[in-house]
Amino acid sequence: MPLSPAAELSLWNQRLGRVPDHVWQQTELKTLVLAGNALTELPADIRNLTKLRMLDLGHNNLAHVPEQIGQIEGLDFLYLHDNRLATLPAALGRLAKLRYLNISENGFQEFPEPPCRMAGLVELRVTDNGLSSIPDCIGRLGRLRELHLRNNRLESLPESVGNLQELRHLDLRGNPLRHLPEAIASLPRLEKLDLRWTTDFSPPAWVHGLEERGCLVYF
Secondary structure, three states, X not given: OXXXXXXXEEOOOOOOOOOOHHHHHXXXXXXXXXXXXXXXXXXXXXXXXXXXXXXXXXXXXXXXXOHHHHHOOOOOEEEOOOOOXXXXXXXXXXXXXXXXXXXXXXXXXXXXXXXXXXXXOOEEEOOOOOOOOOOHHHHHOOOOOEEEOOOXXXXXXXXXXXXXXXXXXXXXXXXXXXXXXXXXXXXXXXXXXXXXXXXXXOOOOHHHHHHHOOOEEEO
């Protein structure tokens, strides 16, 4: 199947079980959707697709992703949600230009380190996992505007979230919160703080200061 230089290929929800070999020959692809195909693995051949800007691997059965994805250094959007991932390969930290990462609905018990090295991230989604803590390295993501941590096991956040000076939206719904760092109150661009469905959490006084300056706070 011939493809144009600006080609997009969607094989969404075809239950393929395996990606056809011809896909890895389409080296001009910029968008590749492989969601909903019951995939359990991907070959290293994915490194051939060096021009990819968007890769959707959501809604599969992947327990691992190949480290060769880290060689696609121009990638902007990476969807890995609804798989069986518990770790990410260190090589993914090379995706310094990535703007959107979704690793929700997986099996992460610990926050994976590679996203902390994705300096270009604007939106990070890590909802519906088993995280009990967020590492200090989250503070390195100086361009981050949205951080979605809904439905984990978080009791607090690190003080380093105060370094997220571009953050607009912080979603902490459904966590057993006990404490939040006051550094959140100093985030200059925060527009929405979502604390709904938290267990026995009494919002600190500084939260009202956020509301007074126009930030939407949901309890």
